[in-house]
Amino acid sequence: MTVKPTGPSIGADEWVAREAARHEHPPGLRGAVERRLARVGWWPRLAIAALLGAAIPQLGLNDFQLQIGINALILATLAVGLNVAVGWAGLLDLGYIAFYGFGAYGFALLSSNQLNAPHGIHFPAYATMPIVMVAAAVLGLLVGLPSRRLIGDYLAIVTLFFGEAFQVFTNNVATSKLGGPNGIFALDPIRGFGARITTNQGYFYLMLILLVATIAVLHLLDTSRTGRAWRAVREDPLAAATMTIPVNRVKLMAFSFGAMVAALTGTVFAAQQTSVFPTDFDTSFLILIYAALILGGVGSIAGAVLGGLVIEVALDGVLRSPTEAGYVFYGLILVTMLARLRPWRRLGAVLSATVGLGFAAHAIVKAISASAVAGGPQSSSWIHAALKYWVIVPATKAGSIPAGFGNVGFAILIAMLIALVQLKGRWRAVLLAPTVYLAACVWEARLIVEPSITRLILLGAILIVVMNARPQGLLGTRRVEII
């Protein structure tokens, strides 16, 4: 076995090697647009983005679409808050979700009949939000205390347990007050100064204002002494300490700011949903926030917002409906092939081979056994018509589609994808057609039948692929190292 060199070769510095690429602007129209855009200041950009966001509800969206918009803004705000600890200070905070839950539960207790029976506590929002945020900041300080001694993965595991402890706490402790697994319901909406927000459109604007305000405050922080201190601590705590930066205090501040943003978001979430349950704050949602932050690019506010919007809209807006999920699935395959397959001859060959293979396989299998293709594609609309004589989807006598076929196909598909990554050159092109065809069959036979599981599998796969293709995320340019 030969030893392959890994990493940058000895004597060549990566930063120096990329020197030219950093100063280069692409020529032509694209370069001109980039130069012009680069001249727009940070605040005008934020204003433009906020105005664009404010225009969205005026497009005549229905309540469900507005709900997705609110959720997307919530996820984006959470990602922006997480960015403080993870992206700027380099602290791996896996208990972040608990602060979000803390904010939601705090709002729930102060705006319902739960405490102080029988009338309950019904504070207006302008009182609840600051109380909850200050409490969350204090809690953030307490949870951050271990970060004085623990770094990196050790801190990650302690904070992860804090998140788990929150789950255990809300599920089991003081169930008469916290509701246990049944949660707390019948919460007040956001109200204060004689106004009440009850419509989805109202919550959309509230969340948008909060997101823009959060971004503005965090940007000021980022460019302040504190922000520079965070980055110094992230890059090298020892050097930062010798530069008289109070490392521990700076780390705790990062925890606290993140916690405040999360708690604030939690209050709006609780008010809009008018109820809170422990399951709203479980680890899978934490992974979603991380996915949003990482996808967009750690360390970049714009990246965090973009990641949050993309993930939420993709997961709840698009992938939930089988038809639209089908468009995304086939669209992605097509776009990837169009973008990556060169020369054109090869692209044409692979595409026509895929199409031909499908019709041939369908015809042969149908001649052998009619029931083996009796299922038909499970997509609706024109995709169904287009794929009717192409994909193989078996059906039982009762007309249902056996899950085993799709499961085995899925396992084979993964094996083929692995082989595809391993192979080079011509053999990869040869294997590509059957892989795409199998992917279509598995999609039509199984994945589209279980959209709720499929989107989670896809999320996991996207995380792996994006991290491998672009470890810094879509918009992330800064190098973030967890200390």
Add this chain to the structure above:
Amino acid sequence: MRLFVQELINGLTQGSVYALLALGYSMVYGILKLLNFAHGDLYMVGAFIGYFVIQWFGGAAHLDAPVALVVIVMFVLAAGAVGALGVIIERFAYRPLRDAPRIAPLITALGVSFFLENTALLFFGGSYRIYNTSRFISFSTGIHIGVLNVDIVRIMVIVLSVGLMIGLRLIVNRTKLGRQMRAVAADREAAEMLGIDVDFTIAATFFLGSALAGVSGVMAGLVYNSVWNYMGFTAGLYAFTAAVVGGIGSIGGAVLGGLLIGLAQSFIVGYVSSLYTDLIVFGILIAVMLARPTGLLGRAQLQKV
């Protein structure tokens, strides 16, 4: 007294399972400095493999082969398949990121964990599958003297774990592969310059660690009977706690931590309440971490400037 002995045995059994799982965590962390979140899910895959071996031999109620053979096949198949799965995961998810910032492989590990959990959900559904161990291994076989009641399954789990731990220790300390593993863990670049095949060594480490996870999954299935797709998350969390409490990267530490967490959990369930187990175990973790940030048997590393 009876309760105490019973909880002691339960704790040792649970602790052995955690210890095996913690060993895998610790080995992977030691060599890659990667917190492999997917490790708990490999344990889940191992448990499912054991379940399907039982079904393959005709189901728990009427096995058509000697019980000993079935059990051996369960363990060997789970170890081999899960070990191979670990190698594949390393090759495709972690190897391309070996020189990336640390957060990238960590998030990839979360992605792998998510992927495995939900693929299992797609394949096997969300309901519990039952091993029904008592149908083919009677509880009455084993040691029953006075207050001491240990069934054969628990004895087997404890003995097998001890054997595997000794075997692993021998591999790491006495063989050429073990020497390579230690060298790569200490300094990957230097090891490479000395002609060690780093890729192979890391793959071998993943195989050993994942195989242990597969074995512990089968053990969990045999002792606790039920398997389902999310079982890996909590077990992985406890096992990682064990590895951290013991001092991550240290084999003795992983075993010590595993037994400690297992015993603590078992005695808390027996004497306090099952509701607060998690909170108390987290409390122990945080206390240990604050008192000894490198774990009980871990050594503080010199900081290089």
